[in-house]
Amino acid sequence: MRKTNFLKAVCLVFITCMYFQASLPGFAPTDAFAAAKKVKKVKPPKAKRRPNLSYRPNVSRATFKYAGRVGVLPLRDKRTMAFYGGEDGYFSEPVLRTLSDALYLEIKAGRAFEQVKKLTQPTAQKLSRKDIRAIAAQNQLDYIFIADLTAFNLLREKMVKRKKGLDFKINVRFGIVGQLIDAQSGAVLWAEPIVREDGQLNTDKRVSAEDYGPSAVAAVQNGFEDMKYSIRQLGLEVRK
């Protein structure tokens, strides 16, 4: 009986030692006890498996706030980091082009403007009042909408920091700073930063398109919904 109890005690000590990974010389936990697994870094999926970032925006039934025509310039990329791993090749189409299209479609769907025109010329880093007037004259516009993409990144966060195991949350962060400018006076009628994040838990070894694709679309769509609401609520009105 005593011998059995002694053996039980020794086993208990051994298991406790393995759990806490005591730094005894020549001692290392075996693979059977280690819950940590090698996790591959997030690599872009094969081209045919990459998710699509485009979606159908929600159309507003409200009447327009701004009479006249707005020209929507393509997004300017002002991110500090590419989507992940120094590249954007995680989607089936170029990210900047898709998001610029989404911006135009969302402004059109928001119906805050009587007419919306998509401008295709590249947006300069600095647009002076003179440049804005020239663009407006060329396209018969009353307003110009400029937006900068400040964030579109895949971020991974371990949920329980000290615990071994695979419990990473995969977040996609989307951020823009938009400006609505009156073409003639150069007055900024609306300017706000918009940031949204969406994500889901990942417990697999690999991060696949399903883990970040829907989150990216949700973050972008929610971000643009915030933008449309903000334009209606905070945008300065123009006396004609």
Add this chain to the structure above:
Amino acid sequence: MRQFICAALMAGLVGISAPAMAKGDKYLDALNVQLGYREATSYAVNAEKRGIDVGIEPIDKDGMQRLLGNDTKKFRPYDVAITNNSQFRIYINQITIVHAGTQQAFAWVDLDGVVDAIDPGGRGNKDDMRGAALRNNVIDKALAHGVVAPGETVQGIVFVKAKYRDEGAALFLQIQNLKRVAFLDFTLALK
């Protein structure tokens, strides 16, 4: 006697593993350390135009360890602050590293390059956790294009390749007025 040996062995093992249990990870600890909040005029190198103050200071090795977890190696981090003492909201339109003499811009630094340069290391899951924490930390602390309200100060880290600094680089900041389109340019030397 046997019970005494078991109890002594248990106590010894708990004593050895207690420091290991309490030991923190420097990359996870760095997530909770922020840049010291102060106005741009208190920085060693600062400039003022029309109520907008911009300040810049290099971050030393101790600062790198506290804020990011490790030395940034071939990238030199700078603490940059912008204080808006004007009556209007402003927007940080451009953040570029330029050659001080020619004003020609150097190549843009992707922060993934900074993360790779720091290279947290570790094995298996620990490596992945540290890498993810470092990446989030770098992107959160970097100076971003944003709107600054009147009376507000924003801060962030700007990373400059060491070789650019040796070639005479300067920080170029362009601020836009958000009442009516107008721009202010700032060029500050990197020391």
